[in-house]
Amino acid sequence: MIEVVDLTKSFPISRQQRRELAAAGSPAPGETPATAPGAANASSLQAVAGASFRCSPGRVFALLGPNGAGKTTVLRMIATLLRPDGGRISIAGVDALADPVAARRKLGFLTGSTKLYERLTAEENVRYAADLHGVGAADYKRRRDALFGALGIDAYAGRRAGQLSTGMKQKVAIARTIIHDPEVVVFDEATSGLDVIAARAIIQLIQDCRAQGKTVLFSTHIMSEVTMLADDLAVFHRGRVLAMGGLEEVLARAVDERGQRRTLEDEFVRLIDAAEGVRT
């Protein structure tokens, strides 16, 4: 279980960033209250502006949002890599702000910027993470064999990570992320930059995690991944949840003026446009 309540986070920004935001049409100081999500006031940008959601065990929750919506910031706070300004985070019953070390034991977090140790082999990278988590030899072997088989890593387990392709590295990073069998797994755009075969292996692994009763949270802007994988979803924009619910429930509410069901993509664009005040 992941429970996030009223999460907020602002970043200090430079003058240069402020000019870029203004040029991109973000609200400029004076035009919008500083508390508005995504607003850039004199010195800070509110990346997350009161986000609340809950992800349940045995279900896959998708955080869907455009570039800059604040998805990575939320996930980094859940993974205890970034401290929120306000709000609460509970990971499998552990208060992640009060006890981040205990929360990390329950959690596997994968982000696009996760780097492997390039001089170590694929196997050594995974083994190193297992050792850090105190995984015993027998458990390691069992989990390593299952994961390497599922992800198709065995053939290059002995190669140095620095010599692997992007897709191969990503698969090794995933094995490393879940080698300690965490209750909760969080993937930040896990399939970005991967070919369809590598992406499928990861999608299958996410489905396996669900079947094992784990809580899975992933962020994406790929609609097909959401319809394929998600049980629940939140549409995220300017640091806020615009819509949330079961996938079927959200789609059932997405009906146009003629009573026709919209696709998830159409509904996503409609929600973002409505939040931006765009008339359609």
Ligand SMILES: Nc1ncnc2c1ncn2[C@@H]1O[C@H](COP(=O)(O)OP(=O)(O)OP(=O)(O)O)[C@@H](O)[C@H]1O
């Ligand atoms: N360390 C930081 N310092 C300053 N601003 C930041 C920092 N990290 C993120 N931001 C800003 O916070 C906002 C949200 O960024 P975030 O990376 O969370 O969005 P995202 O939804 O993950 O986007 P994408 O889909 O493009 O990865 C953006 O405006 C970004 O520029």
